[in-house]
Amino acid sequence: MRLASCSILLFFAGVARSADVAPPTGGPPPGEAMKLGERIYREGILPSGEPMMAVAMGDIPVDGRMFTCDDCHQRSGIGSVEGTVITWPTNGKELFIPRRRTGAWKPPRTEEEKRSPRRQLPPYWQQVKDVRPAYTDETLARVLRMGVDPAGRRLDRVMPRYLLNDRDMAILIHYLRNLSVVPAPGVDNTAITFATVVTEGVSAGDRKEMLSTLRAYVDAHNAQSRHEERRAKSGPFFRTERNLAYRRIRLLVWELAGPPETWRGQLEARYREEPAFALLGGLAAGSWAPIHTFCEENRIPCILPITDLPVVSESDWYTLYFSKGPYQEGESAAKYLDRVESLPPDARVVQVLRRGDQAGAVARGFEDAWGRFGRPPPVRRMLGEEEPLSGHLLEELTGSHGPAVLLLWLGPGDLPALETLGKGPDRPKYVFLSSTLLNRELSAVPEAARDRVYVTYPSILPQESGRRLDAVRGWLKSRKVPATDLEIQARIYFLGMMLAETIKHLRSEFFREYFLEGFDMMVDQDYAIAVYPRLTFGTGQRYASKGCYIVQLTKGPAPEPIRKSDWVIH
Template sequence: MSLRQVGKEGGYRILLPALMLVLAWAGLGCAEPSGVAGLSHQEALRQGEAMYRFGILPSGEPMQAIVQGDIPVDGTMFSCESCHLRGGLGALEGKIITLPTNGRELYKPYIKAAEETLPKWGSMHPSMQPKELRPAYTDETLARVLWVGEDPAGRVLSYTMPRYELDERDMAILVYYLKNLSAELSPGVDPTTLRFATVYSEDADPQRVEVMLGVLDAHVRANNGQSRLQERRAKEGPFYKKKKSTAYRKWTLERWVLKGDPSTWPDQLEEYYRKQPVFALLGGMVPGSWQPIHEFCEKNRIPNVLPITDYPVISGSDWYTVYFSKGHYQEGEGAARFLRTQDEETRSRPIIQVFRDDLRGQTLAKGFRETWQLLGQSPAEERPLAAGAELDKGLLGGIYAEHPSATVLLWLEPRDLEAIKIPEQGQGRVLIGSARMLEGHLGKIPETLRQSLYLTYPYRLPEDMAKGELVLRSWLKMKKLSLSDLRVQSDMYFVGWMLAGVTMMMENDFFRENFLDAIDMMNDETYAIVTYPRLSFGQGQRYASKGCYLIQLGPGPQPELIPRSEWVIH
């Protein structure tokens, strides 16, 4: 009988006895987890994770499944994670509710009440106990629901739930993974405390670091100040006592200061983590690339929430760090998408990228290069300049002599643009630069250059910031802080605002994957952030602000920022 033919009429019983033997196989009586199907504990989890997250069998082939009763699908299209999320705690999408698939929830009865609101069963009269909707799963009934879609109560699940075509060994591995998924609270959590850390380097701007810490500390104090109310409620009866003892946690915030060369940072981070494991990293600040911290978090599966960095790691698959944006890369990306929307004549002109051969220039150029290529356009010519070299004032003249109609991207600093001259043959040609590179110096850009120069601007426009700034100022005043760095304080205000909501949403499920899943399920936010027009979240999305404006500068020493595009989405 093929697995596709297995049904609730009894065919699954052919496979279940063999499955139970496989589940019992390998090292009974060992003190350490023994694994399953002849695999070690870690290898079984690795293979099970590939099945759960990617729909890939231990053989390397895609899992096969049936949906809607008779439609065969590739398991990579319908992985368990896509509906039940990384942590297995389920999700809500419109009217569709996906229930938890982790062992802690599956292997206990499902009742029609939120467990944390209930006193212990022994203190309730049977007539008051909420209805049991299904008994606890066993290994056998969990395999059954995955094969044929029938739960321990005999209820047939929606046909949108895939019925997986797995042999008994592969099923044993998947069941073993689900039993261990979100089974124990993550490091950094104990019965009373949720521990966080923030990371910054000793060469980071000390004033900005102080501002960042001031806002984060204020959030910690605000959260912990609620403990008095929670403790009073805990004395009022079993309902609050249950909630207080299982869900509420005080916060602590460690400082992890990185010293010396970035090549030594991974070892420093590992040592900090060895001495005091934390649940997640909040914010953070280093002057260069965030890559060492990013890789540490990926390796140890530690969430890193919204660091302040211009140089995030650009990845389509890494998961544990959530960034405000792609930083300077996003500006290059925005320039490419802006040019792609122009008319055919403009798009067909030669494009020259001029940039300083340093981290900032390379990142801007890379953002444009990779996006322009992704959009199917011909490669731009690149002219890197030595980091400290004097700019040739005739640079544009030489470019236009070779390419009279060229669009030139000038990823250059204020001192360069102050000195640059536009030759007669370049009048009216489009130049693109970075507003972030020119911050504090916009009024020094020559008026003649402003007529041709478009700037990438990845923030909310100044005229749209008043309402959010008022909210931020009011909050800072309540916390006895003054407004001294709008962007840092706005960003860290949002981190704490988001953290309060997400930890409440997690209830007592303090698993790192659930923490990030909860962030992914947040609504788009425009109110609690001053510096960006919108922060958007979604499953697996790791860059919350997703675009930039193209602006020009008005006249005068304090030029108006004039938008020349809508928000360009990456």
């Protein structure tokens, strides 16, 4: 109960920083009004629980859940661009001031700016009129209902007209007045504070490799190699916002000790001591779930932690992962069998595994995807902790009327039993293994079984990664960081490359939701990432790797994985 109370206090402390505008008269109290307004804005659900109704394209009645505000204006309210459609900001900071014409000169606000030579511009620049005056509650209600702004201009028909009564409209306007108004904790005029999490149980080597690479990026960012702070003061006026976004980075290392159930309290204590704008990278011994939950409930972005056990969720928003981990391997095996090999509907599938987080994740991934395809659940055969996969057990599993598919979510020590797999007349047509559970020890697969064995491979193939890894090695060498574990170091290298652009994207809008939306708007990445063939981003997408190869192995003592599927199996 104490931890839950701390979490609630952390969240509402952030809300209180922006919720300084009174709620509608006679309406719910401020906290409740913000929750109700947020639900209208994000989900299209009214305080009554009914869906908000709207009219699209001038005359088409639609359920407001189909066209929620944040679909276009984004969760932050800062707006977006889609093709030729520009969606303007709807946050309180921008709605209730006049909007300048795009690209127009903005007059100096401080005495220092007035003395700046770059602010002394020709008169014709200074005479550009505002596009619209500031909104009031009344004109904002009118534009939401009728699509007419304070200047009398009619908005594009792509903007729905919402059918809201006065009370619900007042709640939504109260929410918009307080949306993305005050910058998030962890940022000041000169620095932005990030934290990275390392838990007890992480090896000293992994810890060193992650932190040394992350600190090398921070040092490079703070080195002023492009004179960023000078540019912010004296650069051209049309780059002012982008240049002013530059902040030095302060990196906190939050070390967590003890069992996972105590991590939440430790995180909250660290945050109270010194708030971080977001979490970067990080390593945990075991599941990332306690850190994920802390970030989700306190609305703190967590960017690309290094974990094989992420939380797999369709709705959680604040943690951006590299992939779904082993769960994604199980999903991909199911997709391959259903979409590529087109197994008969009644094909029997057996999964063999021991208790363990990674094996359980692969099995769940397969079961969930298999069920979505309308297939009967696979049979699970659990091995005891000390029970080996023996030839006798394989004979039992693959005897008369044996399975068409055998999924062995086991480690390399169990694979010698596969020697017998090629000898029986009722051997399964497909045997699947996980390269993660094998620790990439592909040579452990007996040659006699390789014609029937398929391996899930959630990374770039080793024969295709050379040039990309060379780029990482070169960067590490230039910063005097030994290249000791490129699996970890290449991920942090990629995180650093993406972070620089995302901070520039923020301009002066240091809001956590907008920070995450900067990653959402990135183009596909296939050059700075050496661990995956491609990473793909999109609105609300929280797993950047969308694929996993299905491979078979060549003969010989050092087998090479050969692709049997595309990276993404549709």
